[in-house]
Amino acid sequence: MSWLDALRRRLPRRRAPAEPEGPSPVHVRRTDLLALQPLAARLALGRRRPPGRTRVGLHTSRVRGRGLDFEEVRPYQAGDDLRLVEWKVTARTGRPYTKVFREERERPLHLVVDFRRSMRFGTRSVFKSVLAARVATLLAWAAIHDGDRVGLTVATDRGHVDLPPGGGKRGILRVIRVLAEAHATEPDPEIEPPGMTPLFEHLLRRVSTGTALVPISDFQGLDDNAQRLLGLLARRTDLFGVFLYDPLETEAPPAARYPVTDGVRRGTLDFTDPAYRRQHHAAFEARAAAVRAAFVERGAHLLRLSTEHDLGDSVRRLLHARGQGRSA
Structure with a gap:
């Protein structure tokens, strides 16, 4: 059990505070995702079509x-x-x-968005889960702009929510609806979050060969068996992972006790212990290196994004890296 899970189990439930104006940092709302359309249009205009390409979606x-x-x-x-x-x-x-x-x-795009408990965390602009939904929405718009069909799998502590590939305006609206509805279900602190193995097993059964597969996750629980399954997915699909993290995971803040919230409950993180601070940093770097190696060694690509990075720049880098066929 992680320190965040232990904290959540001890915290009493509180009434959710009123939502601030503008995009929510802790909730995935349809209105917020729909509001990304102008940014998606700018990203689409900034992409160059390969020379000689007379059709999109191919x-x-x-x-x-x-x-x-x-x-x-x-x-x-x-x-x-x-x-x-x-x-x-x-x-x-x-x-x-x-x-x-x-x-x-034609190559359909299948987005995999992680809403497991570890993703419901953030200390900067947004929760990792909210960033995952926004990145997925922009990628879906880019694919539909190119004439591709977009499918979706959402991973939660309770299982998976699937959306078959679809295109056009109806396709993007379905993606947004499923993302908002799946995120609205609050994780149950009594349910032990699954690792990546059940998700990858599910994708092997569901995703067609040749699909562009983009998992967006913090990849908690990427054990040896999950890495083996990742290799099978890499052989069957055009695999490009998006590794999300929060700055607090990479480097402990100045020594102090910090209030935290998951949007409903509140608690305190104690970073006054020097030994814990060193262990905290080392644990993340080891996990990040393992995630990168798991993708690169299997011929797949990986983009690393922080919750404090600009959303437009992040997705622009992702689209460029995918177009170049490399990690970033």
Whole structure:
């Protein structure tokens, strides 16, 4: 049991305070997610379409053939289409060469948003769970802008909520509705939060091969078995993880006792013990390194985002990193 879980078990329930004006830092509300549409539009306008791309909603596959995007010129092989002979190179070299194209196919996006208990925490702008919902919403809008279909799985302490892939305005509204409804259910302190293994097992049964899979989580509970399942997902999907964390997890604040709240209950964190402060920092760095290694060693990519980072810049980095096929 983590220190946050232990604290929650001891705290009495209180009536939730009145919501401040503007986006809620602790709740996922439909109005807040809908209000991200102008930012999503700016992010979409700032993205460059690959040269020669005449349609949106298509992604290059590993299948080579006579498709939409030219890839290379190579020596002619028996069985190649004679209509694709590259005559200029053939004449210059004296050997037959042919053009190769990369076929484009639709690739649905499947977002995985973690609303488990460890995500209901934040000391800066927002809870990690709220940031996860906002990142997912912006990614969904970007995908739908490109003509892709978007599916969703929400992980909670009680299980999983799934939304099959859909597109268009109806698709994004369904994503927003499911995110808001799933987050509105408060975690039960009597239920032990599951690790990542049940979620990855669920995704292996549900997500189609070739899907762009984006889990957005703090990846608490990424044990050896979960890492094995992550490897299976990486072989079947285009996997790109988003690792969320709060600054308090990376570095202990100045020695003092700090009030904390989960939006309903309040308590105090004691950071006056030097040994605990050192242990606190080391534990996070070890977990962060393990999460990164779990993705990179399996050929997947990972983006690390803090709750204090600017949302627009964070998603812009994520979209750019995905486009470049690298971690960030």
